[in-house]
Amino acid sequence: MRDIEWKSVLDTASTAALEYLNSLPERPVLPEAADHGAILAALDCPPAAAGVDPAHVVDDLARDLRPYVTAQAGGRYFGFVVGGLHPAALGAELLVSAWDQNSPMFAATPGVAVAEELAARWFVDLAGLPPQCSVGFVTGGQMATFTCLAAARHELLRQVGWDVEARGLAGSPPLTVVVKTGVHVTVLRALRFLGLGEQALVSVPCDDEDRMRPDLLEDVLSGIHGPTIVVVECGNVNTGSFDDFTAVADIAEAHRAAGNPTWVHVDGAVMLLAAATPAMAGKVAGLDRLDSWSTDGHKLLNVAYDCGIAICANAAAHRAAMSVQAAYLEQDTGARDPLDWGPDFSRRARGVQVYATLRSLGRDGVVDLVERTTGLARRFADGLRKSGYAEIVNDVVSNQVLVRWLSPDGDNGRLADAVMAGVRAEGTAFFTGTTYRGERLMRISVSDWATDENDVDRALEALLRHARRAIA
Numbered sequence: 001m002r003d004i005e006w007k008s009v010l011d012t013a014s015t016a017a018l019e020y021l022n023s024l025p026e027r028p029v030l031p032e033a034a035d036h037g038a039i040l041a042a043l044d045c046p047p048a049a050a051g052v053d054p055a056h057v058v059d060d061l062a063r064d065l066r067p068y069v070t071a072q073a074g075g076r077y078f079g080f081v082v083g084g085l086h087p088a089a090l091g092a093e094l095l096v097s098a099w100d101q102n103s104p105m106f107a108a109t110p111g112v113a114v115a116e117e118l119a120a121r122w123f124v125d126l127a128g129l130p131p132q133c134s135v136g137f138v139t140g141g142q143m144a145t146f147t148c149l150a151a152a153r154h155e156l157l158r159q160v161g162w163d164v165e166a167r168g169l170a171g172s173p174p175l176t177v178v179v180k181t182g183v184h185v186t187v188l189r190a191l192r193f194l195g196l197g198e199q200a201l202v203s204v205p206c207d208d209e210d211r212m213r214p215d216l217l218e219d220v221l222s223g224i225h226g227p228t229i230v231v232v233e234c235g236n237v238n239t240g241s242f243d244d245f246t247a248v249a250d251i252a253e254a255h256r257a258a259g260n261p262t263w264v265h266v267d268g269a270v271m272l273l274a275a276a277t278p279a280m281a282g283k284v285a286g287l288d289r290l291d292s293w294s295t296d297g298h299k300l301l302n303v304a305y306d307c308g309i310a311i312c313a314n315a316a317a318h319r320a321a322m323s324v325q326a327a328y329l330e331q332d333t334g335a336r337d338p339l340d341w342g343p344d345f346s347r348r349a350r351g352v353q354v355y356a357t358l359r360s361l362g363r364d365g366v367v368d369l370v371e372r373t374t375g376l377a378r379r380f381a382d383g384l385r386k387s388g389y390a391e392i393v394n395d396v397v398s399n400q401v402l403v404r405w406l407s408p409d410g411d412n413g414r415l416a417d418a419v420m421a422g423v424r425a426e427g428t429a430f431f432t433g434t435t436y437r438g439e440r441l442m443r444i445s446v447s448d449w450a451t452d453e454n455d456v457d458r459a460l461e462a463l464l465r466h467a468r469r470a471i472a
């Protein structure tokens with residue numbers, strides 16, 4: 001092997017990383033003046049003929065790119081649904097990068113394969129799902145949904161005598177997909193990749209909290225014959241609500257008993273871990289009776305980007321949809337091969353950070369993640385309600401809050417946008433909006449492990465200050 005000087009690169013990177021992490025508490029959440037032209041000017045040094053020393057490049061990157069990095073892990077980023085960074089995850093990710101493990105097979109990387117096998121087992125156990133579930137570590141919630149729905153497609157068509165892996169979808173028996181009104185776009189994108197066009201979709205209306213109405217699901221299913229996929233949610237992106245899993249499981253069972261192959265998938269990107277907490281277990285009763293679950297490691301579990309988790313009760317269907325065999329691979333070791341459980345072939349060892357984070361958090365730490373983020377969401381809701389400047393639109397049952405700013409002139413949407421823009425420009429916190437049932441609202445997602453009461457209070461103070469200013 002060539003003689004490589006690792007130390008200067010590692011020292012440069014770790015010094016810069018530590019400086020950054022230590023700056024998080026006071027750093028503006030969104031970089032100032034992050035306009036495209038300025039960033040381009042800072043970074044655009046095309047590869048020269050002679051190249052540049054690695055440590056020098058890393059040093060330049062730290063100097064030139066860091067000003068434009070968003071402090072997503074700083075405790076005051078409440079936009080979209082974005083997790084922070086658990087230190088155990090960061091440590092594991094650094095090791096995995098240094099080890100440069102390509103992770104499709106046990107034969108190629110036995111340690112990683114076993115660490116992922118354990119991370120999978122622990123996660124399934126914490127989420128209260130059946131122990132025989134199979135798990136794939138993928139890039140995110142969307143690809144986890146893709147993976148689970150590929151397993152569903154395989155299994156439902158198999159039950160009507162169609163081998164979709166061999167024959168594709170041209171000429172196949174029809175497969176109907178039942179979703180809720182306002183289904184997350186990533187479900188639609190996963191279905192697109194699976195060749196299940198939007199015309200295969202049927203929508204079921206929701207109640208006030210964006211929960212699928214079970215009575216209307218029953219009505220819809222009574223008109224569907226043949227293979228049926230139903231997609232529900234554990235943690236809605238707007239309201240944080242949970243579908244009625246017991247009712248859905250009962251209805252799906254009846255549909256199946258009437259001769260229709262049926263598979264229920266749960267998009268649990270936001271809150272699959274609710275099942276880990278005794279306080280919330282009642283809200284997710286019946287979750288374990290369904291067929292597959294997708295979630296994110298990089299959201300509530302707070303591992304580094306990127307990590308999604310695909311879980312199927314029917315491991316054979318999961319494997320049949322994903323696995324491939326070839327003579328030039330070594331797949332007869334009897335151990336779990338990561339490539340059997342997700343769409344990637346070569347990939348980074350992203351399950352290792354799940355292993356590290358679950359070990360470090362422990363059972364109580366996972367419960368605390370769910371309960372604390374939910375408690376902090378309620379703190380936001382209470383503070384805003386009390387101020388008189390805003391109303392809370394949803395029932396805050398988990399870590400998501402929907403806020404209606406109240407403008408004296410009646411233009412609530414304009415006020416919402418002014419408040420969000422003001423807080424964002426000041427750098428105190430970061431919120432994003434949505435149009436919900438025709439109304440412009442502000443969303444709050446508390447998904448960062450590092451967020452504490454002080455962060456919420458600072459963000460509340462800034463929100464109310466900008467609201468007063470915008471109204472005046």
Ligand SMILES: *Cc1c(COP(=O)(O)O)cnc(C)c1O
Nearest residue numbers: 081140141142184186237269296
């Ligand atoms: C974030 C999210 C997804 C997609 O997850 P990615 O990790 O971004 O791919 C899917 N569903 C819901 C409800 C989400 O919040």
